Amino acid sequence: MAAGGAGGKTYSFKVVLLGEGCVGKTSMVLRYCENKFNDKHITTLQASFLTKKLNITGKRVNLAIWDTAGQERFHALGPIYYRDSNGAVLVYDVTDEDSFQKVKNWVKELRKMLGNDICLCIVGNKIDLDKDRHVSVEDAESYAESVGAKHYHTSAKLNKGIEELFLDLCKRMMETAQAEERLKGNGASQSASSRRGVQIVDDEPQATPAGGCCSSG
Amino acid sequence: MSTDKQRGIHVSQEELLCKNSCGYYGNPVWQGFCSKCWREKARIAGASRQDTRPSNDGTPLTFSKFEEKKSTEKGRRINTMRRLFWGSPSPPKLQESSESHANVLKAYQSLGAGDFTGFLKILKSPSSQRLQSRCTAFLNTMEAYHDLPVQKQSDLVQDFYQSFAEYFNSFPEAQVTEIMEHVEKLIMTRLHKWVFCHDSCDDEQKDLALQRRIRSLNWITPQMLSVPFPDKKIEVTGDPFLPAITAIIEMDAKRAPQDKLACVSKCSQHVFEALSTSNSEPANADDFLSGLVYVVLKANPPRLHSNMQYVIRFGLPHSLMAGESGYYFTNLSCAVAFIEKLDGPALNLSQEEFEGYMLRQRAPSAGKRQQVVSDTQHLLEELQGRQEKLDQGMDSLSVQLQSWVHAVNSQLDEATAQFALVQTEVTAKTESSQVLSSSSHDALLQGDDKDESVLKLMDQHAGPQDTDC
Ligand SMILES: Nc1nc2c(ncn2[C@@H]2O[C@H](COP(=O)(O)OP(=O)(O)OP(=O)(O)O)[C@@H](O)[C@H]2O)c(=O)[nH]1
Ligand SMILES: [Mg+2]
Numbered sequence: 001m002a003a004g005g006a007g008g009k010t011y012s013f014k015v016v017l018l019g020e021g022c023v024g025k026t027s028m029v030l031r032y033c034e035n036k037f038n039d040k041h042i043t044t045l046q047a048s049f050l051t052k053k054l055n056i057t058g059k060r061v062n063l064a065i066w067d068t069a070g071q072e073r074f075h076a077l078g079p080i081y082y083r084d085s086n087g088a089v090l091v092y093d094v095t096d097e098d099s100f101q102k103v104k105n106w107v108k109e110l111r112k113m114l115g116n117d118i119c120l121c122i123v124g125n126k127i128d129l130d131k132d133r134h135v136s137v138e139d140a141e142s143y144a145e146s147v148g149a150k151h152y153h154t155s156a157k158l159n160k161g162i163e164e165l166f167l168d169l170c171k172r173m174m175e176t177a178q179a180e181e182r183l184k185g186n187g188a189s190q191s192a193s194s195r196r197g198v199q200i201v202d203d204e205p206q207a208t209p210a211g212g213c214c215s216s217g
Numbered sequence: 218m219s220t221d222k223q224r225g226i227h228v229s230q231e232e233l234l235c236k237n238s239c240g241y242y243g244n245p246v247w248q249g250f251c252s253k254c255w256r257e258k259a260r261i262a263g264a265s266r267q268d269t270r271p272s273n274d275g276t277p278l279t280f281s282k283f284e285e286k287k288s289t290e291k292g293r294r295i296n297t298m299r300r301l302f303w304g305s306p307s308p309p310k311l312q313e314s315s316e317s318h319a320n321v322l323k324a325y326q327s328l329g330a331g332d333f334t335g336f337l338k339i340l341k342s343p344s345s346q347r348l349q350s351r352c353t354a355f356l357n358t359m360e361a362y363h364d365l366p367v368q369k370q371s372d373l374v375q376d377f378y379q380s381f382a383e384y385f386n387s388f389p390e391a392q393v394t395e396i397m398e399h400v401e402k403l404i405m406t407r408l409h410k411w412v413f414c415h416d417s418c419d420d421e422q423k424d425l426a427l428q429r430r431i432r433s434l435n436w437i438t439p440q441m442l443s444v445p446f447p448d449k450k451i452e453v454t455g456d457p458f459l460p461a462i463t464a465i466i467e468m469d470a471k472r473a474p475q476d477k478l479a480c481v482s483k484c485s486q487h488v489f490e491a492l493s494t495s496n497s498e499p500a501n502a503d504d505f506l507s508g509l510v511y512v513v514l515k516a517n518p519p520r521l522h523s524n525m526q527y528v529i530r531f532g533l534p535h536s537l538m539a540g541e542s543g544y545y546f547t548n549l550s551c552a553v554a555f556i557e558k559l560d561g562p563a564l565n566l567s568q569e570e571f572e573g574y575m576l577r578q579r580a581p582s583a584g585k586r587q588q589v590v591s592d593t594q595h596l597l598e599e600l601q602g603r604q605e606k607l608d609q610g611m612d613s614l615s616v617q618l619q620s621w622v623h624a625v626n627s628q629l630d631e632a633t634a635q636f637a638l639v640q641t642e643v644t645a646k647t648e649s650s651q652v653l654s655s656s657s658h659d660a661l662l663q664g665d666d667k668d669e670s671v672l673k674l675m676d677q678h679a680g681p682q683d684t685d686c
C-alpha cells in the first residue's frame with residue numbers, strides 16, 4: 001500500500017475576491033465559472049461562492065472563489081475572510097481611479113497579514129471601456145511589480161483575459177504549494193498540520209508500560 | 218436522530234437554562250446546571266467528604282495547588298496517550314495478514330456516500346477489528362480524561378483523525394474524506410457531552426455575553442442593515458428569513474461537528490433564497506453577510522459561541538478550509554464579529570441615535586416591554602377569535618350534516634313508498650290479467666304479504682351501505 005497518490009493528488013485552493021463595489025467582481029466569476037454576463041436567465045441564487053475544477057499539466061485542481069463583503073461597514077472583517085487563502089484577486093475598474101486606490105489598500109493589508117505566502121493578482125476590469133480609462137496601464141503595471149503581484153487586464157463583458165488570469169493564478173499557487181511540500185518533506189499530510197500549527201512533541205523520558213491497556217490498538 | 222430534530226425547534230428556553238435558574242445555559246454534563254452552579258454544588262458535596270479525609274501532611278491542599286498538581290498530571294497523561302496511540306509517526310504497523318488488510322480496505326472502498334450505518338457495519342466486522350479497537354480505546358481514554366483542558370482534547374482528537382486517515386492513504390482523497398466524516402461522526406457523537414462548552418474555557422461566559430449583546434440589539438431593522446427585504450408585506454407572507462432562522466437555531470441540537478456545519482449551510486441556503494425574493498440578480502457577498510447578520514440577530518441562536526468553537530476544535534480540518542461549508546462558516550464568524558463590534562455608523566445611524574436606541578432598549582419597564590405585552594395580547598385575542606369561529610363553524614357543519622341525513626332518509630322513505638305503490642299496482646295488474654277467477658279473500662291475503670316485504674325493504678334501506686341495492 002505504498003502511497004499511490006503521486007498522480008492522484010488534488011490541489012484545493014481558496015481564492016478571495018476583493019475590490020470596491022461595481023468594479024465587476026461578480027460579473028467576472030460568473031463569466032469564468034458559468035460563462036454568463038448580465039444574463040437574465042442566470043439561475044444561480046448566489047455568486048458569492050463559486051467553484052471550478054481544472055486540470056493543469058495532469059494535476060487536478062479544485063478552485064474555490066470566495067466573494068467578500070466589500071462595503072465599508074464590513075471592512076474590519078477582511079482578515080476573517082482571507083485567512084488560509086492561497087490567492088487573492090484584487091479587482092479595479094479601469095475607468096475609476098478610486099477603485100485602484102482601494103486595491104492598493106487591500107494589497108498592504110494582505111501582505112501585512114499573510115506575508116508572501118499568498119499569490120496576488122491585480123486586475124483592471126472593463127477594458128472594453130478603454131476610451132474612458134482613468135488608470136494608466138504603466139502606473140498599474142509598475143505598481144503591481146513593486147508589490148510582487150501580477151497585473152492583468154480583463155473585460156467580463158467581452159470575456160477577455162479572464163480564463164488566462166485564473167489559469168495563471170492556479171499555476172502560481174501550485175508552485176507555491178509544491179515549494180512548501182518540499183520544505184516540509186513529503187511525509188506528513190498537509191491539511192491537518194497546517195491548520196493547527198506546529199505540533200510540539202514533548203520528549204521528556206517517560207516510563208510507558210510496554211503493552212499497556214490497549215495492546216490491541 | 219428524530220429526537221435531535223425535535224429538539225432543534227421545540228426545545229423551550231427553560232429546558233436549556235441552568236437548573237439553578239441563574240440565567241446561564243445548563244449542560245447535560247453538569248446534570249442540567251451551568252458550570253458555575255455545578256462547581257458550587259460539587260464543592261459543597263466534596264467539602265463534607267474532604268473533611269473526613271486524612272491529608273498527608275496535616276494541612277489541606279489549597280485549591281490552586283491542587284489544580285496545579287492535577288494539570289501536571291494531565292500533561293504526563295497526554296504524553297502517555299500519545300505514545301500509546303500514535304507514538305510512531307509512520308502509518309500504523311500492520312499486524313494482520315496483508316490479505317485480510319486488503320479485504321478491509323476493499324470493504325471501506327465500496328462504501329456508498331453518506332452511508333454511516335454501512336461504515337459502522339464494516340468497522341464492527343471481525344476483519345476490521347484493529348481499527349475498531351483503536352476507536353474504542355481512544356473513546357474510552359478520552360472519556361476517562363474528560364477534564365483535560367479543551368485545547369489538549371482538541372489536539373488529541375485532531376491527532377487521532379490524522380493518524381486514522383493514514384490508514385487509508387492509498388485511497389483517493391475524496392474517499393478518505395468520506396470515511397473521515399464517518400469517523401468524526403462516530404467519535405464526536407460520543408464525546409460531545411464531555412467536550413462541548415468545556416469547563417476549562419470561558420465559552421459559557423462568552424455565550425452569555427453574546428446572547429445579551431444580541432438581545433440588546435433587537436431593535437435593529439432589516440433597513441438599518443441594508444438587507445434586501447420585501448417591503449411591508451411581512452404580515453401577509455411572513456418573514457422570508459424564517460427558515461434560515463430555524464436552521465441556525467437547530468445547530469445547537471446537533472452533536473457531530475459536520476451536522477452543526479450542515480445547519481450553517483442550510484441556514485445560508487435559506488438566506489440566499491430569502492434574498493432572491495427581493496433581488497433579481499444573484500446575491501453578492503455584501504447582501505449575503507447582511508442577511509446572515511439579520512438572521513443571527515433575530516434567532517439569537519443558543520450557545521452560538523460554544524457551537525462555533527466546538528466545530529473549529531473538533532471538526533475535520535478540510536471542511537473548514539476551502540469547501541462551501543467553510544465559506545458559510547466563515548461568513549457566520551464575520552456576522553458574529555460584526556455584531557460584537559457594531560456601532561452607529563455601521564447601521565447608517567449617528568452615534569447619538571445608536572446610543573438612544575440602546576438606552577431605550579435597556580430601560581426595564583420602557584414602552585418596548587409594553588409593546589411586546591400588547592402585541593402578545595393582541596395575538597392571543599386574535600387566536601381566541603379564530604378558535605371561536607372554528608367552533609361556530611363546527612357547530613353549523615354538524616347541524617348541516619344532521620339535516621342532510623334527515624333529508625336523505627326522508628327521500629328514501631318517499632322512494633320506497635313509491636316503489637311499493639308501483640309494485641302493488643303491477644301485481645294487481647298481473648293478477649287481474651292472469652288469474653281471472655280469484656277470490657277477493659285471496660287477493661287481500663296476497664296484498665298483506667306484499668306489505669310485509671315492503672317493510673323489510675325499508676329496513677334494509679335505512680342502513681347507508683345498502684343504498685345501492
Ligand atoms: N462595460 C463593462 N461593464 C462591466 C464589466 N464587468 C462588469 N460590468 C458592469 O459593471 C456593473 C457592476 O458589476 P458587478 O459584477 O455587479 O460588480 P461587483 O464588483 O460584483 O459589485 P458589488 O457586488 O456591488 O461589489 C454591472 O452593471 C456590470 O454589467 C465589463 O467588463 N465591461
Ligand atoms: Mg458582486
Ligand SMILES: [Zn+2]
Binds near residue numbers: 240241
Ligand atoms: Zn447556574
